[in-house]
Amino acid sequence: MNLEFAKMHGLGNDFVVFDGVRQTVDLTPERIRALADRRFGVGCDQVLVLEPSERAGVDFAYRIYNADGGEVEQCGNGARCVAAFARETGLTDRDLLRLTTLGGEIEPEILADGRVTVDMGVPRLDGAEIPLTEPGEWVRAPLAVDGEEHRITAVSVGNPHCVLEVPDAGAAPLEVLGPALEHHPLFPNRANVEFVAVEAPDRLRVRVWERGAGVTLACGTGACAAVVAARLWGRVGEEVTVVLDGGELVIQWAGRGSPVRMTGPAVTVFRGRLARWPDPRPATAEKGTGPF
Incomplete structure (x- = not known):
């Protein structure tokens, strides 16, 4: 095997990216988990693959796999990176691309x-489309978690998000409340969770618990969902700078019925070649342990 890949990131949300157009990429959940392992593999939050598209007018199919091995609908930071990857590797010479994902079409x-701007499409607010197990819109709606009530806003930007306003994003209980909301019965496909502090009408501080990946430095769709939610709360205007742990994104949303647009960087760290698939983490090796 001689499988070429790139290691990329968008604000520290990092990816292993494969060209599935010019080479065969035979992924399994076990191989994805091994690749994503930061001690025994390459290390990443998600594995991304560009493949040929069967749809007219669409440049590529874009597939996203979380570090836990599961395929997901959308990844905004990843969308910027695969667009840059396609240009850098000669898959295209175009500036404007159209990609298909499990969550719908997007245009980087x-x-x-x-930098790369991505038209992420019109956000979905109806419970049936997010999806939720309860009908209607959930905007600052009460939700009980472990006996405590939280006001949540549910949004889909091609994937499901649960957004909460907090006074201090830096002090938000990501590792406690994040997984509890990710796996809450309201979200049958689980949820990405955003903790949002409104700093100004054009500035949000956001921290993210990402479905299937845990705490991440940035989440593009999460930044979009945060701005949509804050607009629905009446707290921000049409263009907002979102400050994430890994850096800043600019999000534009005119309001209901309009697409949300995201602008930010896409960085190639290095390119590599797999001679073989990484071995799975040994059962005796516990996460986070080691001599350093």
Whole structure:
């Protein structure tokens, strides 16, 4: 085996990216988990694959796998990275691309300064489309978690999000409340969870618990969901800078019925070649242990 890949990141949300157009990429959940392992594999939050598209007018199919091995609908930071990857590797010479995902079509555009803007489509607010197990819209709706009530806003940006306003995002209980909300029965496909502090009408501080990956430095769809929620709360305007642990994104949303647009960087760290698939983590090796 001689499988080429790139290691990329968008604000520290990092990826192993494969060209599935010019080579065969035979992924399994076990191989994805081994690749994503930061001690025994390459290390990443998600594994991304560009493949040929069977749809007219669409450049590529874009597939996203979380570090736990599961395939998911959408990844905004990943969308910027695969667009840059397609240009850098000669898969396309176009600035504006159309990609299909499990969550629908998106359009990344590579800007002159190297950043990428992605039209993420119209956010979905209806419970049946997110999906939720309860009908209707959930905007600052009460939800009980371990006997405590939280006000949540549910949004889909091609994937499900649960957004909460907090006074201090830095002090938010990501590792406690994040997994509890990710796995809450309201979200049959689980949820990404955003903890949002409104700092100004054009600025949000956001921290993310990402479905299937845990705490991440950034989440593009999470930034989009945070702005949609904050607009619905009446707290921000049409263009907002979202400050994540890994850096900043600019999100634009005119309001209901309009697409949400995200602009930010896409960085290639290195390119590599797999001579063989990484071995799975030994059962005796516990996460986070080691001599250093």
